[in-house]
Every structure is written in C-alpha cells, then in structure tokens.
Amino acid sequence: MNIHIKGGRLIDPKNGIDAQQDVFIADRRIAAIGKAPEGFVAGQVIDAGGLIVMPGLVDLAARLREPGYEYKATLESEMAAAVAGGVTSLSCPPDTDPPLDEPGLVEMLKHRARSLNLSRVFPVGALTVGLKGEQLTEMAELTDAGCKAFGHADAPLTDTRVLLRAMQYAATFGFSVWLRPQDSFLARNGVAHDGEVATRLGLPAIPAVAETIALATMLQLAHETGARLHVCRISSAAGVEMVRAAKREGVNVTCDVSMNHVHLTEMDIGFFDANCHLAPPLRNQRDRAALRAGLLDGTIDAICSNHSPVDDDAKQLPFAEAEAGATGLELLLPLVLKWAGQERIPLAAALARVTTNPAGLLNPKVGHLSVGAHADVCVFDPDAAWKVEPAALKSQGKNTPFLGYEMQGRVRHTIVEGKLVYQG
Numbered sequence: 037m038n039i040h041i042k043g044g045r046l047i048d049p050k051n052g053i054d055a056q057q058d059v060f061i062a063d064r065r066i067a068a069i070g071k072a073p074e075g076f077v078a079g080q081v082i083d084a085g086g087l088i089v090m091p092g093l094v095d096l097a098a099r100l101r102e103p104g105y106e107y108k109a110t111l112e113s114e115m116a117a118a119v120a121g122g123v124t125s126l127s128c129p130p131d132t133d134p135p136l137d138e139p140g141l142v143e144m145l146k147h148r149a150r151s152l153n154l155s156r157v158f159p160v161g162a163l164t165v166g167l168k169g170e171q172l173t174e175m176a177e178l179t180d181a182g183c184k185a186f187g188h189a190d191a192p193l194t195d196t197r198v199l200l201r202a203m204q205y206a207a208t209f210g211f212s213v214w215l216r217p218q219d220s221f222l223a224r225n226g227v228a229h230d231g232e233v234a235t236r237l238g239l240p241a242i243p244a245v246a247e248t249i250a251l252a253t254m255l256q257l258a259h260e261t262g263a264r265l266h267v268c269r270i271s272s273a274a275g276v277e278m279v280r281a282a283k284r285e286g287v288n289v290t291c292d293v294s295m296n297h298v299h300l301t302e303m304d305i306g307f308f309d310a311n312c313h314l315a316p317p318l319r320n321q322r323d324r325a326a327l328r329a330g331l332l333d334g335t336i337d338a339i340c341s342n343h344s345p346v347d348d349d350a351k352q353l354p355f356a357e358a359e360a361g362a363t364g365l366e367l368l369l370p371l372v373l374k375w376a377g378q379e380r381i382p383l384a385a386a387l388a389r390v391t392t393n394p395a396g397l398l399n400p401k402v403g404h405l406s407v408g409a410h411a412d413v414c415v416f417d418p419d420a421a422w423k424v425e426p427a428a429l430k431s432q433g434k435n436t437p438f439l440g441y442e443m444q445g446r447v448r449h450t451i452v453e454g455k456l457v458y459q460g
Contacts, residue, residue: 121341
C-alpha cells in the first residue's frame with residue numbers, strides 16, 4: 037500500500053534534513069521526499085501535523101528471550117513492544133537457551149521474527165560454542181545464517197588466548213566482535229557499583245576497575261589483530277577515556293551505552309530498589325557525566341535500550357538475589373529526547389545516536405530515509421506526556437527503574453518496510 041505522511045517535521049540525521057517535508061512510500065521503500073512522484077496515489081494518508089517523522093530507531097541490545105526463556109518474555113510480546121517504541125531494527129545478544137551458536141538456531145529465530153512482520157531482527161552470534169569460552173563457533177556459517185556480529189553477552193571469556201584467536205579469525209574475514217568489558221573475577225557475586233551506596237547498604241560490589249582491566253585487554257588485542265571491536269554498554273569514566281584514547285590511536289573500535297546509565301546513578305538504588313539492579317551496575321555521578329560527555333564528543337557512538345525483560349518472581353527478591361535487567365524498548369525514544377533536552381543539543385544530533393550511528397554497525401540500509409531506502413519510519417508526538425506504568429508497557433517484562441516517571445514523547449505510528457505495524 038502506498039502511504040503519504042503529510043505535514044510532519046522530518047528529521048533524518050544521515051541526510052541532514054530537519055524541516056517540514058512530506059514523505060511518500062511505495063513498494064515498501066521511500067519513493068520521494070517533499071513532492072509526490074509522478075503517478076503516486078496514496079492508499080493511506082497519515083496526518084503528521086505537529087508530529088516528528090524520523091527513521092525507525094535501531095537498538096543495539098534487546099533480549100527477546102527466545103529461545104529458552106519464554107517465561108520471561110516471548111518474541112510476540114517483545115516485538116510488539118519494539119514497534120510501540122518506534123524501534124524498527126534491533127540486535128539481540130546470543131545468550132538464549134541454547135545460545136545462538138549454530139546456524140539452525142539463528143535461522144529459526146529470524147524465521148520466527150519474519151513471520152510476525154514487525155521489527156527487523158539482527159542476531160549477534162555466539163563467539164564460542166555454548167558461550168563457554170573454549171571453542172570458537174563457525175562464524176562464517178553463522179554469518180550466512182544471518183548473524184551481523186559475534187559476542188559473548190554477559191558470559192565470561194577468561195581465556196585470552198581464545199579471545200586472541202577469535203579476533204584474529206574475525207579480522208581475517210571482516211567480522212565484528214561485540215564484547216561487554218567486565219573482569220569476571222573482580223565482579224564475582226557483585227551487584228552494585230563499588231561506592232558509598234553499596235557500602236551503606238552492605239551490597240557486594242563491582243569496582244570500575246573490573247571494566248577497565250577487561251577493556252584494556254580487548255583494546256590491546258583489537259590493536260594487535262586489526263579486528264573490528266564494538267564495546268557494549270560502557271559504564272565508567274575511566275572506560276570512556278580508554279576508548280577515546282584508542283580511537284585517537286587508530287584502533288578500529290566503536291562503543292555504546294545503555295540509556296539507563298545516561299540518566300541514572302547508584303543513588304537511584306535508594307532503599308534496595310531491585311529495578312535498579314542492572315548489568316553493568318549503575319555507577320556514580322562522575323561516571324554518568326563522563327558517559328554524557330562521551331556521547332557529545334563522539335567517543336560513544338550509540339545509545340541502546342539494553343532491553344532485558346525479567347519475570348516478576350526474579351525481581352521481587354532482595355536486591356542482591358534479584359535478577360539483573362530491565363525492560364527498555366518502549367522507553368528508548370523518550371529517554372533520548374529527555375537527554376537531548378537536558379544537554380540542549382539539536383534533536384537531529386541526538387536521534388543520530390539511535391538511528392544512523394547504530395545502523396552503521398548492523399545494516400547501513402536502515403536508519404535513514406533516503407529515496408529508495410527501506411521504508412522504516414517512526415512518527416511521534418514530542419509533546420505527548422505519559423506515565424511509565426506496567427499497564428502502559430506492551431513488553432512482558434514490566435520492571436524498569438523508571439516506573440512512576442513522567443515521560444515526554446509518544447510514538448503514534450510505526451512503519452516497517454512500508455507497512456503500518458503500530459498506531460497509538
């Protein structure tokens with residue numbers, strides 16, 4: 037069906053557009069911007085007056101919990117949450133059950149996702165068999181099955197020889213390696229940042245050096261092998277500075293940050309709020325300031341939701357026993373808008389962190405509205421206010437540190453490959 041989105045403020049960071057422009061969609065692609073192409077007849081008209089039209093969001097970290105953890109969430113519930121949040125492309129980590137270490141599992145996941153006709157799913161394949169850190173997976177076969185990168189999720193990879201060989205192999209064939217830096221020995225049993233809050237509450241701590249020691253190893257191996265390294269969910273000021281220095285030295289490294297860490301600190305744990313039990317842990321105000329500075333100067337390339345739905349039984353436990361994780365797909369856009377307002381940066385620059393920048397790591401064909409590009413579009417009301425409550429979230433996971441918060445910005449329409457998949 038041909039779609040005419042009229043009267044909206046079009047923001048397309050990749051093409052430098054921020055102006056009132058109509059968008060015309062035909063044959064699942066962007067047919068024209070501004071003026072209708074010859075012979076265009078709209079089957080559907082979306083009145084975007086007072087609304088913002090942008091490329092669909094691209095999320096670099098969204099756990100869909102299938103296969104293996106359907107009691108936490110299902111593909112249906114999380115894909116519905118994605119389009120409700122304007123997320124049209126997402127990457128899922130390999131820590132499913134079983135892990136995404138075989139082509140058949142990847143193909144099954146992609147087939148299930150395609151059958152729902154909602155967001156595009158780009159799996160991250162397991163770097164080692166079973167995420168055990170011992171034997172490398174068949175990366176070439178996994179790439180053929182649809183994997184866009186290879187990582188280890190939150191599973192420890194302590195054998196540096198295995199990591200070296202993985203990076204050498206990845207560099208040889210041009211694969212990207214995605215790793216979250218955390219030394220498993222220093223972080224063992226920890227649940228909160230090693231600071232005053234953990235001390236006051238008597239919580240087992242994870243020091244920032246657990247991140248920087250692991251990060252130093254990754255950066256050195258990336259420099260040695262020439263592999264494309266993506267650092268997932270950086271959380272500390274020291275870590276940001278290390279990535280900044282590595283980029284200056286020419287290391288092929290990119291980096292993302294969780295939206296939770298852009299806004300929250302260890303102080304938000306309050307009196308043992310298990311919704312603030314996250315991985316990596318929320319750190320101090322200095323770390324948060326460094327993360328924001330890293331976003332502004334380009335050290336940090338993208339903001340992700342780090343969507344990790346958790347069942348109520350696993351969250352309604354004492355803080356140290358509760359499972360880490362929080363829902364986030366439906367909060368990514370309003371939290372990016374909030375950050376942009378606080379930092380007083382142009383909206384187009386802020387939206388680049390959730391569109392064209394992450395798309396460059398997954399699939400350059402998404403994340404923009406160039407003529408001929410895939411028609412993945414998000415139309416949202418920047419002035420709409422809403423309260424974060426369980427009933428307002430389509431995700432099966434209702435746990436988030438932002439429960440009770442007032443948010444500004446609500447998705448009204450989501451289009452994926454020329455099809456209207458959400459209307460709110």
